[in-house]
Amino acid sequence: MATVIFSSELQRYxxxxxTTVGAGTYRDVVAxxxxxxxxxxxxxxxxxxxxxxxxxxxxxxxxxxxEDSEVHFLFRISGG
Amino acid sequence: xxEAREFKYIGQRTIRPDxxxxxxxxxxxxxxxxxxxxxxxxxxxxPHAHANIKNIDLSKAxxxxxxxxIATYQDFPHVQSEAFQAGEVPTxxxxxxxxxxxxxxxxxxxxxxxxxxxxxxxxxxxxxSLIEVEYEVLPPxxxxxxxxxxxxxxxxxxxxxxxxxxxxxxxSNIASRMELKKGDVAAGFALADxxxxxxxxxxxxxxxxxxxxATTVRFEENGQAMVWCSTQGHFDVRASTAKLLNMPLGKLKxxxxxxxxxxxxxxxxxxxxxxxxxxxxxGKPVKMVMTRDEVFRASGPGSATRSHVKIGAMKDGTITxxxxxxxxxxxxxxxxxxxxxxxxxxxxxxxxxxxIEGYDVVVNKPKVAAYRAxxxxxxxxxxxxxxxxxxxxxxxxxxxxxxxxxxxxxxxxVYGPKLKRVGLVECLEAAKNSPQYQSALKANQGRxxxxxxxxxxxxxxxVTINMNPDGSGTILEGSPDIGGSRxxxxxxxAEELGIPIDQLKPLVADTEHVAYNATxxxxxxxxxxxxxxxxxxxxxxxxxKERAAAVWNITAEQVDWADGVAINxxxxxxxxxxxxxxxxxxxxxxxxxxxxxxARGAGPSxxxxxxxxxxxxxxxxxxxxxxxxxxxxxxxxxPSYVEGQYQGGAAQGIGWALNEEYIYNKDGIMENAxxxxxxxxxASDLPMIETVIIEIPNSFHPFGVRGVxxxxxxxxxxxxxxxVSEAIGVVMTDLPCSPPRVLAAIHGxx
Numbered sequence: 001m002a003t004v005i006f007s008s009e010l011q012r013y014x015x016x017x018x019t020t021v022g023a024g025t026y027r028d029v030v031a032x033x034x035x036x037x038x039x040x041x042x043x044x045x046x047x048x049x050x051x052x053x054x055x056x057x058x059x060x061x062x063x064x065x066x067e068d069s070e071v072h073f074l075f076r077i078s079g080g
Numbered sequence: 081x082x083e084a085r086e087f088k089y090i091g092q093r094t095i096r097p098d099x100x101x102x103x104x105x106x107x108x109x110x111x112x113x114x115x116x117x118x119x120x121x122x123x124x125x126x127p128h129a130h131a132n133i134k135n136i137d138l139s140k141a142x143x144x145x146x147x148x149x150i151a152t153y154q155d156f157p158h159v160q161s162e163a164f165q166a167g168e169v170p171t172x173x174x175x176x177x178x179x180x181x182x183x184x185x186x187x188x189x190x191x192x193x194x195x196x197x198x199x200x201x202x203x204x205x206x207x208x209s210l211i212e213v214e215y216e217v218l219p220p221x222x223x224x225x226x227x228x229x230x231x232x233x234x235x236x237x238x239x240x241x242x243x244x245x246x247x248x249x250x251x252s253n254i255a256s257r258m259e260l261k262k263g264d265v266a267a268g269f270a271l272a273d274x275x276x277x278x279x280x281x282x283x284x285x286x287x288x289x290x291x292x293x294a295t296t297v298r299f300e301e302n303g304q305a306m307v308w309c310s311t312q313g314h315f316d317v318r319a320s321t322a323k324l325l326n327m328p329l330g331k332l333k334x335x336x337x338x339x340x341x342x343x344x345x346x347x348x349x350x351x352x353x354x355x356x357x358x359x360x361x362x363g364k365p366v367k368m369v370m371t372r373d374e375v376f377r378a379s380g381p382g383s384a385t386r387s388h389v390k391i392g393a394m395k396d397g398t399i400t401x402x403x404x405x406x407x408x409x410x411x412x413x414x415x416x417x418x419x420x421x422x423x424x425x426x427x428x429x430x431x432x433x434x435x436i437e438g439y440d441v442v443v444n445k446p447k448v449a450a451y452r453a454x455x456x457x458x459x460x461x462x463x464x465x466x467x468x469x470x471x472x473x474x475x476x477x478x479x480x481x482x483x484x485x486x487x488x489x490x491x492x493x494v495y496g497p498k499l500k501r502v503g504l505v506e507c508l509e510a511a512k513n514s515p516q517y518q519s520a521l522k523a524n525q526g527r528x529x530x531x532x533x534x535x536x537x538x539x540x541x542x543v544t545i546n547m548n549p550d551g552s553g554t555i556l557e558g559s560p561d562i563g564g565s566r567x568x569x570x571x572x573x574a575e576e577l578g579i580p581i582d583q584l585k586p587l588v589a590d591t592e593h594v595a596y597n598a599t600x601x602x603x604x605x606x607x608x609x610x611x612x613x614x615x616x617x618x619x620x621x622x623x624x625k626e627r628a629a630a631v632w633n634i635t636a637e638q639v640d641w642a643d644g645v646a647i648n649x650x651x652x653x654x655x656x657x658x659x660x661x662x663x664x665x666x667x668x669x670x671x672x673x674x675x676x677x678x679a680r681g682a683g684p685s686x687x688x689x690x691x692x693x694x695x696x697x698x699x700x701x702x703x704x705x706x707x708x709x710x711x712x713x714x715x716x717x718x719p720s721y722v723e724g725q726y727q728g729g730a731a732q733g734i735g736w737a738l739n740e741e742y743i744y745n746k747d748g749i750m751e752n753a754x755x756x757x758x759x760x761x762x763a764s765d766l767p768m769i770e771t772v773i774i775e776i777p778n779s780f781h782p783f784g785v786r787g788v789x790x791x792x793x794x795x796x797x798x799x800x801x802x803x804v805s806e807a808i809g810v811v812m813t814d815l816p817c818s819p820p821r822v823l824a825a826i827h828g829x830x
Contacts, residue, residue, distance in 0.1 A: 005496070007260065007495075007496065008258075008259045008260055008261050009243065009258060009259070012245065047163070051496050051497035053497075054497040054498055054499070054500050055497075055680050055681050055780065056497065056535070056537075056538075056680070056681075056682065057678075057680050058537070058538070058539060058678075059540075059678055070497070070498075072495075072496030072497050073496070074423075074495050074496040074497075075258070075419040075420075075422075075423060075495065076165075076419075077419075077420060077423070077535045077537055077602065078417075078420070078450060078454065078537070078601065078602055079344070079450065079453065079454065079534075079535075079536070079537055079601045079602025079603055079604065079787075079790055080287075080343055080344020080345075080347070080449075080450035080451050080452040080453060080454050080601050080602070080790060
């Protein structure tokens with residue numbers, strides 16, 4: 001099972017710091033989270049970047065999430 | 081980077097391909113395009129910092145014989161509130177429209193209200209005075225602290241604070257709040273032997289790019305349109321402008337001119353949509369060029385901030401807790417770099433307990449834009465000042481204190497992922513061993529040191545390499561070259577193809593000649609577009625091998641590639657790139673390679689800066705007498721450009737620390753909108769900035785590259801302010817450390 005760690009912002013909706021979900025793709029993980037946390041706004045999580053095993057991805061969809069992966073949702077980063 | 085690799089071109093100091101055009105004046109910048117029949121556009125700007133627009137009377141201006149078109153907010157197709165990502169900062173499309181041309185309210189002095197196109201620049205300027213605007217003047221809110229007070233005048237009656245535990249029920253200037261935390265800060269502070277906390281202020285500053293915003297546009301009868309402009313991201317200019325004008329992307333071609341500096345400030349649109357409205361209405365090409373005054377008053381500066389930082393440490397220097405409250409000015413519309421500020425503020429430290437809250441606050445100043453590592457310099461300034469004070473109070477060398485707590489591989493960041501291998505420790509060791517750190521100081525001199533962190537990003541990049549029959553090639557990239565990317569692309573393609581760099585010509589293509597590229601920003605281009613170049617070059621090599629295999633009547637798998645030569649592994653045959661390309665028409669047509677990627681794995685970078693200053697105790701003037709910038713580049717593709725980025729970041733940060741600030745009067749009108757009064761450092765103000773390139777390869781990049789463009793502006797604010805503090809014996813918490821402020825601090829001490 002992959003581990004999803006929630007930011008303080010997302011903990012307002014999930015009520016817990018982390019959870020585990022079945023491996024698959026980013027899309028599968030988001031679907032599982034939206035199913036599990038009914039109050040979690042889809043647009044809130046889909047506008048965030050994701051870090052899978054430390055690799056930050058800004059426009060995720062099909063990325064692989066492994067059995068031992070650690071997933072963080074984070075504020076999108078831009079720059080100057 | 082999976083294995084050690086010997087490079088032939090990477091790491092060399094090659095001649096820059098854009099150099100000749102720039103030094104001979106042939107390079108064409110934003111204001112350099114003229115078209116037949118072209119007319120000029122000018123913008124009427126608000127004389128008030130905050131006012132309702134009661135009425136706009138255009139009749140006298142419309143009657144002017146040389147006026148051919150007038151544009152106001154009413155000329156935009158109906159735009160509705162919608163989150164929109166084009167450029168560096170997420171924005172609401174309706175805010176973008178209202179920033180480009182005010183609707184029923186002006187929100188800063190210089191806010192655009194209407195535009196006129198006339199037969200000449202002077203006629204357009206003169207006709208602006210014929211537009212009559214009736215205002216209801218409102219009190220301006222000019223400081224983030226004032227804006228957050230419950231009694232403050234509210235800029236937007238429909239803006240409610242996002243991110244609160246309970247939904248806000250009252251309009252506020254606080255657009256949003258965010259928090260990040262790990263561990264238990266209360267428990268961490270309880271373990272501390274020493275706790276230091278202070279308030280800090282950083283002013284509104286401008287990126288200080290030398291070339292003003294400029295554009296020339298042509299709206300054609302068939303609905304096609306062309307925009308020529310100075311921008312860091314012409315694909316995002318296309319996206320924003322098309323969205324504002326309700327145009328299909330395919331109808332709008334945007335050409336990025338040569339750019340005379342951007343630093344994040346040219347990642348959005350100001351003139352382009354307005355010029356297109358004027359062109360559409362007049363039926364003529366329209367040119368618009370901002371004056372320097374307009375650039376200061378009406379383009380996006382960097383955020384002013386007020387911060388509170390509290391850090392606790394044990395006697396041995398172990399940091400036990402870090403806490404920050406960061407309030408960022410967004411300018412007239414929501415969207416400051418609060419997020420990256422919160423995410424970066426403590427990232428150089430591997431500390432168990434952290435709590436950070438951030439506020440995005442609107443004020444009656446121009447809407448902020450990105451500025452080199454947006455949010456990080458302001459946030460990390462506050463943190464690094466407290467770190468230095470803790471080192472001083474504990475009697476621990478500031479480098480040793482940082483080494484004891486430094487972020488490294490495996491450090492859990494407060495914003496999410498654990499760090500991969502990074503080079504902060506190596507930067508600190510280099511600082512400790514630097515000649516500057518070993519040198520002695522004299523009376524009235526001080527030394528400051530600070531660390532800095534920036535993420536760097538990847539994103540979408542597309543590249544095409546077209547090979548010619550003689551074996552030369554053209555690299556078409558879609559990333560405007562603001563920091564030497566054409567040289568980097570040329571070198572990386574040459575390395576991969578195995579042909580001399582002068583056989584490859586790098587070009588920045590317009591929006592019709594290469595697929596989408598994200599804006600040049602976030603220190604992404606050498607990393608991400610470089611990966612696209614490598615992919616395109618590998619595509620070319622694959623085809624070259626296939627063609628050689630066809631000539632030799634073997635399979636492509638039986639062909640090796642080395643130093644630009646195809647090798648028949650079943651015999652002694654060799655074919656060069658030129659030989660394969662020469663006969664390409666006989667083996668399937670000419671060869672072109674593409675690389676279209678969404679680059680992941682950007683490697684964060686850390687820097688450590690050392691600053692020595694001398695303060696004149698009679699005048700408060702500060703001279704930087706020695707400066708060393710040390711930073712992890714992953715792998716320096718072109719070391720001279722990398723050093724230039726370090727030096728440029730340091731110079732801008734020194735200006736921010738010592739002199740730069742927007743000065744407003746009580747009515748919210750900027751009083752120093754020009755380079756004579758807004759004092760950026762000149763070459764003659766600074767010593768040669770010494771540089772040290774640390775190379776800890778980024779494992780996600782084929783050559784090990786990390787972004788280098790932004791991190792260098794993060795440490796200077798605290799490095800300089802600490803040096804000044806050391807020299808005068810007073811902690812400088814407010815920037816800039818300008819002569820009046822330094823003198824006041826000296827007098828306050830005595």
